[in-house]
Amino acid sequence: MASTKKITLKSSDGETFDVDQAVALQSQTIKHVIEDVCADNGIPLPNVTGKILAKVIEYCKKHVEMPKDADDRATEDELKAWDTEFVKVDQAVLFYLILAANYLNIKSLLSLTCQTVADMIKGKTPEEIRRTFNIKDEFTPEEEEEVRRENQWAFERNIKNAEEEVEVRRENQWASEWAFAEEEEVLWQWAFE
Structure with a gap:
């Protein structure tokens, strides 16, 4: 990973997570906090619990670590398969992931989770x-x-x-x-x- 600087994220229930800056910057909300305010004492995320924040970090880390070679179809397919498995969670977790992705402004995660709900609804009465x-x-x-x-x-x-x-x-x-x-x-x- 290009960035080795660590950012501390604090969940609503007091858990702290030290993550690489590149991972944290997947969130536009966190990116703006880092740009606008000193983040040396950690960034509080009052709308995200530790359980959900851990899942969000897992998602962001996977997307940062995947090679960005646009011509590599296998890598793209591997990431899509990983995303498909990532959203195989119970409904409550899925809805909290939607809320967290929206709050943290992580467009790819928001799109993935909302599409999952749309797929659950599709074709149903x-x-x-x-x-x-x-x-x-x-x-x-x-x-x-x-x-x-x-x-x-x-x-x-x-x-x-x-x-x-x-x-x-x-x-x-x-x-x-x-x-x-x-x-x-x-x-x-x-x-x-």
Whole structure:
């Protein structure tokens, strides 16, 4: 590794981690702290527990240590395989990794973890998604019917052309955003119970 300078990171539960500067700089948040403030006494990370910070450091270290040869397809495939294994964690850890990646501004980790959740949702019915994430259905049957009626395009599989789909989505965008916001709020409440 090019950098041998160590940076001390302090988790919300008091754990400290001494990491190579190159690893710490994978986080744009930490990078800005180092640039703007003296980091000699360590960098407190009040929104990240030690357990999650250890996982984040593991991810950043692996990505720093991998050779950056753009022409090496084997290296790229190896890193993708490692990433796939890295996100095979329980849902709570996955959601905390998303929050940590967002807070620490590590775009590649945020993208990886969010894509993992998207893959868990892909192709599932609302009922299956609720079961997967243990989400209570807080809609009354009448409210659910209203959302389905207002967002009929989302429940139809055979829209004849893309232009029609775009127009329907534009007309019902506010309803879609409302329904998504309701589901997202329930999901995040579940993640922190």
